[in-house]
Structure formats: C-alpha cells, structure tokens
Amino acid sequence: MNTRFSWFNVTSIVLGFAFLYIPILLLVIYSFNDSKLVTVWGGWSTKWYEGLLKNDALIDAAGVTVRVALVSATIATILGTLAAIVLIRLGRFRGRTLFSGLVFAPLVMPEVITGLSLLLLFVALGFDRGFWTVTIAHATFSMCFAAVVVQSRLLDFDKSVEEAAMDLGAPPLRTFMEVTLPIIAPAVISAWLLAFTLSLDDLVIASFTTGPGATTLPIKIYSQVRLGVTPEINAISTVMIAFVTVGVLLASYMTKRSSMLREREKRAVDAGAA
Amino acid sequence: MRRWYVIGAPYLWLLLFFLVPFFIVFKISLSEIATAIPPYTPTVDLAEGWAGFKSFFSQLDFENYAFIFSDPLYVGAYWSSVKIAAVATFFTLLVAYPVAYGMARAPKDWQATLMMLVILPFWTSFLIRVYAWMGILKKEGLLNMFLMNMGVISEPLTILNTTTAVYIGIVYSYLPFMILPLYSSLEKIKPSLLEAAEDLGSPPWKAFWQVTFPLSLPGVFAGCLLVFIPAVGEFVIPDLLGGSDTLMIGKTLWSEFFNNRDWPVSSAVAVVLLLVLVIPIVLFQRMQQRQQEAAS
Numbered sequence: 001m002n003t004r005f006s007w008f009n010v011t012s013i014v015l016g017f018a019f020l021y022i023p024i025l026l027l028v029i030y031s032f033n034d035s036k037l038v039t040v041w042g043g044w045s046t047k048w049y050e051g052l053l054k055n056d057a058l059i060d061a062a063g064v065t066v067r068v069a070l071v072s073a074t075i076a077t078i079l080g081t082l083a084a085i086v087l088i089r090l091g092r093f094r095g096r097t098l099f100s101g102l103v104f105a106p107l108v109m110p111e112v113i114t115g116l117s118l119l120l121l122f123v124a125l126g127f128d129r130g131f132w133t134v135t136i137a138h139a140t141f142s143m144c145f146a147a148v149v150v151q152s153r154l155l156d157f158d159k160s161v162e163e164a165a166m167d168l169g170a171p172p173l174r175t176f177m178e179v180t181l182p183i184i185a186p187a188v189i190s191a192w193l194l195a196f197t198l199s200l201d202d203l204v205i206a207s208f209t210t211g212p213g214a215t216t217l218p219i220k221i222y223s224q225v226r227l228g229v230t231p232e233i234n235a236i237s238t239v240m241i242a243f244v245t246v247g248v249l250l251a252s253y254m255t256k257r258s259s260m261l262r263e264r265e266k267r268a269v270d271a272g273a274a
Numbered sequence: 275m276r277r278w279y280v281i282g283a284p285y286l287w288l289l290l291f292f293l294v295p296f297f298i299v300f301k302i303s304l305s306e307i308a309t310a311i312p313p314y315t316p317t318v319d320l321a322e323g324w325a326g327f328k329s330f331f332s333q334l335d336f337e338n339y340a341f342i343f344s345d346p347l348y349v350g351a352y353w354s355s356v357k358i359a360a361v362a363t364f365f366t367l368l369v370a371y372p373v374a375y376g377m378a379r380a381p382k383d384w385q386a387t388l389m390m391l392v393i394l395p396f397w398t399s400f401l402i403r404v405y406a407w408m409g410i411l412k413k414e415g416l417l418n419m420f421l422m423n424m425g426v427i428s429e430p431l432t433i434l435n436t437t438t439a440v441y442i443g444i445v446y447s448y449l450p451f452m453i454l455p456l457y458s459s460l461e462k463i464k465p466s467l468l469e470a471a472e473d474l475g476s477p478p479w480k481a482f483w484q485v486t487f488p489l490s491l492p493g494v495f496a497g498c499l500l501v502f503i504p505a506v507g508e509f510v511i512p513d514l515l516g517g518s519d520t521l522m523i524g525k526t527l528w529s530e531f532f533n534n535r536d537w538p539v540s541s542a543v544a545v546v547l548l549l550v551l552v553i554p555i556v557l558f559q560r561m562q563q564r565q566q567e568a569a570s
Contacts, residue, residue, distance in 0.1 A: 009376035013388070016373030020395050020449060023406040026416060030409065083284035087566065090277055095285070102288040104562045108500065108555060110507020112524045113544045116531065117295030120541065123312045124298050140291040143284065151566075194397075201399040204509055208531075218401050225401070225514060229409045237402040244397050252390060 024241065031234035048235035058220060058236065065200060065217040068131065072138035073195035079139070080146025080191055081184075087147070088154040106144040114141055115208030122209065129211025137209040138202060142195035149194060153187030186255040193251050197244055296548070303541035304334035314537050338542035348543065351521040352550060358437065358512075358522060359505035362444035366452045366501050367494065369445055374456035374493075375486075378463075389457070396450040404443055404514050411439050411515070435517035443511040448504070452497035459493030460486070492561075499558045503551055523547055 031049075035042025052058060083103050106114065118137045119129075127133055161183070165175040181188070203218040210219065217240070224233055308315035316333040342348040377388045395403065410416045411434040418430040433439050463486060471481035509524035516522065523543065531540040 005376075005379050005381060008372075009379050012372035013376040013380070016369065016376070016449075016453075017391060019369070019446070020392070023410060023446070024395065024398065024403065026410065027402070027406040079284045079287055082280055083288075086281050086284065090281065093277075093281065099281070099285055099288070100563060100566070101559055102285075102292055104559055105555060106292060108503040108558055110504055110524060110547065110551070112507050112509050112527045113299075113548060114292075116527070116540060116544050117299045118291065120298045120302055120537070121291065121295040136291060140287070143287070147284075155566075197397050201401065203401050204528075218399065221401060221405075222510075225405050225408070229405070229412065233405065234409075237399070237405065240402060241398050244399075245394065248394060248397050 027234055028238045028241065031231060031238040033231055033234075036231065048231045049239075051232055052235055052239070055232075058217070061215050061217045061220040064131070064214055068135050068138060068206075068214075068216060069196045069199040072135045072142060072199045073192050075135070075139035076143040076146050076195040076199075077188060077192040080143040080195070081150045081188055083143065083147040084150035084154055088151055103144050103147050106141045107148070109141075111202075111204035112208075115205040118205070119208040129209060130214040133209045133211065134206050134214055134216065137205050138199040139195075141205065142198045145198060146191035146195050149191040150184060150187050153184045157183055186258045190251055190255060193247060197247070200240070200244070299541045299544055301334075302538055303338055303545050304336065305538045305541075306333075306337070307536050307538050312537070313535060338539050339546070341539065342542055342546060347521075348523075348526065351523045351526045352546065354521045355506050355508075355523040356550065358440060358520075359444070359502050359508070362441050362448075362505055363498050363502045365441060366445045366448055367498060370449055370452035370456055370497065371494075374453045374460055377453070377457050378460035385461075389454075392450050392453050392457075400447060401510055403447055404510050407439070407443055407446065408434060408514060411442070434515065435520075437516065437520050439515035439517075440512050440520055440522075443515040444501075444505050444508065447511065448501040451500040455496035455500065456490060456493040459490045459496075463489050496561060499554055499561070503554050503558065506551060507547055 032044050032046065033040075033042055034045035034047070083099075087100055087103065115137070118133075118140070122129060122133050162175055162179055165179045166172070170178070201218060202216075203222050206216045207219055207222075210216065217236075221233060221236060224230065302314055305314040305316060307313060316330050373392075377385060377392075380388060408415075412418075413430050413432060413434065415434065417433070418427075421427045422430065433442075467485055467489075468481055471485050472478075476484070507524045507527075508522060509528050512520050512522040512525045513528070516525070527540050527543045527547070530536050530543060
C-alpha cells in the first residue's frame with residue numbers, strides 16, 4: 001500500500017498508540033506511589049513491592065499459575081503443531097470440516113461457555129477439580145491459538161524442501177524432525193509463548209475449572225480487584241506486565257535473528273547457484 | 275495409515291474436551307436443580323441398566339428454557355448483550371480504522387515495529403488492562419482529576435459502573451483484534467490502483483471510498499467478527515466496569531452459576547447464548563477456511 005504518509009496518518013497512529021499504552025503506563029507509575037490513595041501522588045516508593053514478597057497467599061497463587069502455564073503451554077504446543085500440520089499438509093480426509101471447525105471455534109467462543117462446559121465434563125467424568133483440570137482446560141483453548149500461529153508459518157514455507165528429503169529416502173518422521181521442525185521452530189516457540197501467556201492471564205475458564213488448592217493468580221487478583229483499586233494490585237500487575245514484556249521481546253528478537261540467518265543462507269545458496 | 279496417528283491426537287483431544295462438553299451442557303440444561311453432588315437431577319444410574327436410562331430420559335424436560343424465555347431479566351440480558359457488543363464493535367472499528375490505515379501507509383521499515391506495538395498489549399493480562407481503567411474512570415480517578423485541573427469540568431463525571439465504561443473497556447481491550455485484520459487487508463492494496471484513480475482525476479477522499487475502503491472490507495468483516503462474538507459473552511468487562519443496570523448475559527451466567535449455584539439454568543443460558551452466536555461463529559469459520567484454501 002504505502003503511498004503518501006500524511007500528517008493525518010501520523011496523528012492517528014500516535015493517538016491510537018497513546019490510547020493503547022497510557023492506561024498501562026499509568027498503572028505502572030502508580031504502583032510506585034507512596035500514598036495509599038490511588039490518585040494522590042505521595043512520592044516514589046517501592047513499599048508495595050516489598051509487601052508482595054511477604055504475601056504468602058499471593059506467592060503460592062503465582063507458583064500454581066506458572067506451573068499450570070508451563071504444563072498447559074507444552075501440551076497445547078504439541079497438539080497445536082500437530083493440528084496445524086493436519087490442516088495444511090494432510091489434504092482432505094474424512095471429518096476434516098468438523099476438525100477445522102473444532103480448531104477455529106474456541107478462538108472466538110465466549111469464555112463463560114468454554115469454562116462451564118469443561119467443568120460439567122470434569123464433573124461427569126468424576127475428575128477431582130484442581131491443578132490438572134485447570135491445566136487441561138487451558139491446553140484445550142490455547143492449542144487452537146498455537147495451531148493458528150504454526151499454520152501461518154507452514155503456509156509460507158517451501159514444500160519442495162520436504163519433498164526433496166522424502167525423495168532422498170527419508171521416512172516421514174525423520175523428514176519432520178530434521179527438515180520441517182527446524183524451519184517452523186520460531187513459530188513453534190512463539191506458539192508456546194502465546195499459550196503460556198494465555199494460560200497466565202486466564203480468569204474465567206480457571207474460575208470454573210479450579211478446585212481446592214489450585215487458586216491461580218488471576219483468581220486471586222480478581223477477588224481483590226472487586227473490592228477496589230489498590231497500590232498492591234498495581235504492583236503485582238506491573239510485575240506480570242514486566243514478565244510478559246521481557247518474554248515477548250526476547251522471543252521476537254530470537255525470531256528475527258533466525259529469519260535473518262535464514263535469509264543469509266538463502267542468499268548464499270542463490271549466490272552459489274549463480 | 276500412519277497419518278491417522280497425527281490426526282488422531284489433536285482430533286480426539288478436541289472431541290473430548292471441546293465437543294463432548296457441549297452435549298453435556300445440553301443434557302444438564304434439561305435437568306433440574308437438586309441439593310446433591312453433583313447439584314442436578316436426574317443422573318443416569320448405570321446399575322439399573324435399561325430401566326435406569328428410561329427413567330433418566332423421562333425426567334428430562336425443557337422447563338429451564340421456558341423459565342429463561344418467560345423471565346424478562348434473561349431476555350433483556352441477551353438483547354442488551356447483543357446491542358452493547360454491536361455498538362462497541364462499531365466504535366472499535368471507528369478507532370481502529372485510522373490507526374490501521376496509518377500503519378499500512380507508514381514507511382515499510384517501520385511496519386514490523388508498529389505491528390509489534392499493536393500486538394504487545396494483547397499479551398498483557400486482559401484482567402489487568404480492564405483493571406487499569408478502573409483507576410482512570412472512577413469518581414476520584416485520574417480522568418476526572420485531569421479534567422478538573424484543566425478546568426474542563428467542575429463536577430466529577432460518573433463514568434465507572436455505567437454502560438459507557440463498558441463501551442470504553444470493550445473498545446480498549448479488543449482494539450488489537452480489529453487493527454490486525456484491517457492492517458493486513460489494507461497493506462495488500464496496490465499503490466498503483468490509487469495512482470490510477472488519481473490519474474483519472476479522482477480526489478483523494480473519493481479514491482478512498484471507491485477504491486481503498488471496498489478493498490479493505492474483508493478486513494473490516496474479519497475484525498468485526500473477532501470483536502463482536504467474544505464481546506457478547508464478555509464477563510470481566512461488565513463485571514468490573516459496568517454498573518448494576520448493565521445487563522450482560524456473561525455476567526448473568528456467572529452469577530447463576532457461582533452465586534445461585536443453579537447448574538441446570540446456567541447450562542440453559544449457555545445453550546441459548548450459543549444459539550444467538552451460531553450465525554456469526556459459522557461465518558467466522560467459513561472465512562478461516564476460505565483463507566486457508568486461498569493460501570494453500
């Protein structure tokens with residue numbers, strides 16, 4: 001598209017990003033506020049962060065959340081990658097339409113429905129609610145996001161490399177491990193990160209599927225948020241934001257580097273061919 | 275034969291944890307509330323064999339649905355959820371379009387960074403982003419303080435716990451979902467088309483409405499579905515930003531389940547919500563499939 005980049009365009013981008021970022025920025029700034037009143041600035045302080053370290057219930061909840069996120073993101077990435085391969089590489093098979101429906105529907109399904117239906121399933125199966133039920137629930141909805149991420153990478157890579165490996169006698173599993181997987185690795189990593197943060201953030205589905213001893217951080221934060229705005233919540237929110245931001249920036253740096261390396265290899269090959 | 279192993283794992287997982295649960299929700303929506311574990315009746319008694327199944331089916335009925343449709347609270351909640359989601363989707367489009375348009379026209383080497391900046395808030399917790407607005411919108415909050423210091427208003431405005439706050443919350447939280455599809459369809463438009471329109475004497479605004487906008491419609495459509503469908507069933511935003519008069523079905527379902535502990539009625543509420551959303555969800559599905567087919 002880009003033709004002329006006018007003042008109107010610059011202004012709308014600046015205003016749009018201001019709208020997206022100012023609320024988060026204010027939240028971060030006020031987490032360092034010395035005053036208990038949220039809107040009165042009482043000078044800089046880190047006392048709310050020190051308070052967090054003493055709050056055992058909060059630290060327990062953070063531990064549960066991270067464990068759920070690690071396990072569910074790993075399951076989601078494996079299943080999501082398989083689902084993407086099925087959709088892009090395996091062509092038509094019986095039940096494909098239902099399958100692609102099952103992969104895409106959870107992306108837009110209201111969380112209250114997903115949460116309620118999973119809970120009723122767990123009750124019907126007689127599962128004890130707790131760590132594993134939340135983990136299964138998170139793996140289920142985040143595998144669909146993982147599938148979308150991996151799928152877009154599979155769509156734009158050159159299939160002939162895979163075919164060459166097969167022609168040279170590599171069995172499908174070996175072709176996948178030695179050719180396909182290294183090429184889609186950056187997408188698989190970002191799929192894992194996406195699944196991880198989705199799990200870290202989820203309140204609604206976790207509330208339905210959790211049980212005793214598996215209170216996650218968002219559930220804990222939500223129960224406090226309902227009582228009003230406090231600097232402690234600002235502090236814990238800032239910690240979560242920082243955590244996720246560093247992770248995402250790191251991942252995007254890695255993806256960028258690997259795509260640059262790939263580009264360089266390609267140029268070397270082209271030069272060799274010429 | 276081996277490909278069935280690859281297909282099998284994700285397929286079985288989704289069947290068991292996504293499709294089967296809907297049938298269970300439907301079944302329980304036909305049950306009655308009971309003070310038992312699980313809190314509904316009837317349950318199938320396998321020990322009684324065929325007779326157990328028979329008595330189980332004879333006890334199912336549509337009473338919960340009759341209850342939902344006769345109670346103005348539920349009907350009102352469905353209607354106002356759809357209305358609030360539709361209006362909020364429209365505002366999201368209004369805010370997102372100029373941003374996506376600007377991004378598509380930005381110098382090529384900025385675009386990756388701009389994309390990254392749009393996606394980044396999406397990675398931070400939804401709950402935290404909604405919470406951030408509580409501190410801004412409340413009566414003694416940052417927005418009122420700012421406006422009063424500027425001398426724009428003399429009395430603080432009541433925004434938090436109103437439907438206006440819900441609109442702001444939805445537009446804010448779902449903005450990236452609208453910007454991204456808009457940007458990707460705007461970015462594909464060839465500059466030569468606009469140059470042609472210009473060469474043929476079309477003023478810029480006319481070229482926009484007759485060339486750019488129609489070509490961006492797939493993005494508009496995709497963005498609107500991505501915002502509208504989840505917004506209808508939204509719980510966190512109406513719960514934290516809305517007031518007692520903001521009726522939304524996600525909140526009703528939540529309180530029916532967690533406060534009244536009425537599993538059968540909340541199941542029926544979920545089934546009807548799914549029926550309300552069936553058309554947009556099918557449209558979304560079709561769109562995804564078409565994209566996939568076009569690309570492969």
